[in-house]
Amino acid sequence: MKIDKCLKVLGEKDNFLMRNFQYFPLVVKEAKGSIITDLDDNKFIDFLSSASSLNLGNSNQIINKAIINQLNKFSQYCIGYIANEQVIEYAKLLTSVYPGGIKAKVSFANSGSEANDTAIKFARAYTGRQKLISFINGYHGSTYGAISISSCTNKMKNGLGPFLPEVFFFPFYGNDINDEVAERESTKDLEEAFEKYLPPKEVAAVFIEVVQGDAGILPAHPIFIKKLYNLCKKNGILFILDDVQHGFFRTGKMFSIEHYGIVPDGITLGKSLGSGLVGSAFLARSEIIDKIGVPGQVFTLMGNALTSAAGIAAFNIYYSKEFQDILEKNIKLFQKLGNNLKENQPEVITKVRSIGMSMGIEINDKNDSNSTYKIIFRCYEKGLILVSIAGNILRVQPPLNIEKENLEKGFNIINEAINDYKNGKISDEVLKYKQTW
Numbered sequence: 210m211k212i213d214k215c216l217k218v219l220g221e222k223d224n225f226l227m228r229n230f231q232y233f234p235l236v237v238k239e240a241k242g243s244i245i246t247d248l249d250d251n252k253f254i255d256f257l258s259s260a261s262s263l264n265l266g267n268s269n270q271i272i273n274k275a276i277i278n279q280l281n282k283f284s285q286y287c288i289g290y291i292a293n294e295q296v297i298e299y300a301k302l303l304t305s306v307y308p309g310g311i312k313a314k315v316s317f318a319n320s321g322s323e324a325n326d327t328a329i330k331f332a333r334a335y336t337g338r339q340k341l342i343s344f345i346n347g348y349h350g351s352t353y354g355a356i357s358i359s360s361c362t363n364k365m366k367n368g369l370g371p372f373l374p375e376v377f378f379f380p381f382y383g384n385d386i387n388d389e390v391a392e393r394e395s396t397k398d399l400e401e402a403f404e405k406y407l408p409p410k411e412v413a414a415v416f417i418e419v420v421q422g423d424a425g426i427l428p429a430h431p432i433f434i435k436k437l438y439n440l441c442k443k444n445g446i447l448f449i450l451d452d453v454q455h456g457f458f459r460t461g462k463m464f465s466i467e468h469y470g471i472v473p474d475g476i477t478l479g480k481s482l483g484s485g486l487v488g489s490a491f492l493a494r495s496e497i498i499d500k501i502g503v504p505g506q507v508f509t510l511m512g513n514a515l516t517s518a519a520g521i522a523a524f525n526i527y528y529s530k531e532f533q534d535i536l537e538k539n540i541k542l543f544q545k546l547g548n549n550l551k552e553n554q555p556e557v558i559t560k561v562r563s564i565g566m567s568m569g570i571e572i573n574d575k576n577d578s579n580s581t582y583k584i585i586f587r588c589y590e591k592g593l594i595l596v597s598i599a600g601n602i603l604r605v606q607p608p609l610n611i612e613k614e615n616l617e618k619g620f621n622i623i624n625e626a627i628n629d630y631k632n633g634k635i636s637d638e639v640l641k642y643k644q645t646w
């Protein structure tokens with residue numbers, strides 16, 4: 210594969226940009242639907258969806274049209290001062306599908322991190338309490354509030370404190386434990402804390418990704434969520450869902466919490482909220498959002514008209530019968546392909562966790578800590594983009610509307626890459642590109 214142009218551009222990257230991950234020497238030239246093209250015109254199937262921020266695929270033509278149409282009218286006008294129809298319409302649509310049909314309102318922001326910071330402020334304002342609870346391995350973002358309630362790696366905290374005080378972390382229980390254990394253990398530490406050192410009447414909110422994303426795509430055990438929710442209700446603690454990564458039908462439903470049948474007090478959204486444009490939101494019961502007065506929570510570009518226009522167009526696609534039919538078929542195929550892969554590769558794949566169109570494939574790295582990277586790199590060389598999370602887990606999140614052939618081709622490539630790895634065909638040479646966790 211020729212990658213001269215990509216390498217030339219990447220040669221300049223670290224001179225001008227802060228350091229970040231670069232899993233492979235790819236520079237995007239163009240991306241359409243589920244295909245990314247690099248500067249050297251190599252083509253790749255996209256199993257990353259820009260970190261689940263392009264659930265309807267790259268450069269979706271219907272959304273592009275809506276953006277251009279809006280751009281020709283006006284791009285944005287600060288809603289902190291003057292309203293526009295687009296943001297009201299988008300808020301109306303988002304709240305119309307709030308779980309449980311309860312009356313909700315929106316406070317927009319720009320990133321998932323900001324949405325979580327927004328939620329922290331509203332939770333404190335509404336409850337008059339300060340303490341916050343979050344779950345180990347959760348990721349809620351990089352701003353000071355959001356990173357304060359995150360606990361997936363110290364690499365995001367080393368030397369950057371102090372963080373928000375009064376944040377308490379408890380274990381997260383995934384659906385990979387049995388019901389009996391979940392019933393007996395899952396809120397034991399929390400209940401003990403409530404009795405001994407963490408007065409529940411001082412806790413404003415619980416923040417949780419019910420499908421932990423960066424922890425390796427781990428859906429919570431339903432008994433854990435039910436018990437946690439009941440504890441929140443009993444003690445007047447807000448239950449806030451972080452659906453930044455798993456909202457917008459990534460799990461097959463608009464909100465991941467719909468798999469658990471409970472109604473959260475608030476939901477944070479980001480990533481696919483703007484369908485490629487910058488945007489995020491905190492949705493919550495109306496009385497919570499009404500609690501902060503003007504100008505208690507405002508960002509100049511929040512709920513801007515372009516993002517709202519893109520979001521409205523995307524919302525109409527998500528709720529169309531055509532999309533829902535595609536999604537249903539894709540989820541069935543995705544799950545089948547994941548199971549087949551695991552059966553084909555028992556020595557290399559130790560676990561597959563999945564929900565909807567989100568999958569974490571755990572690679573056995575006991576004897577070789579580079580195994581995950583080598584597999585990812587060989588996938589790249591064979592024309593598939595995916596990354597690793599939580600060390601040894603392949604993150605598989607293709608566009609929800611990916612074509613059947615590309616979905617199948619992508620899983621075939623993972624299988625071939627694993628075969629190449631097992632047969633010692635991936636040389637240590639590729640490690641020179643390794644810039645991952």
Ligand SMILES: Cc1ncc(COP(=O)(O)O)c(C=O)c1O
Pocket residue numbers: 260320321322323325348349350351418422423451452453454455479480
């Ligand atoms: C669950 C979750 N919450 C919050 C965030 C932060 O979003 P952003 O990167 O847009 O600030 C992320 C990003 O990966 C996420 O996965």
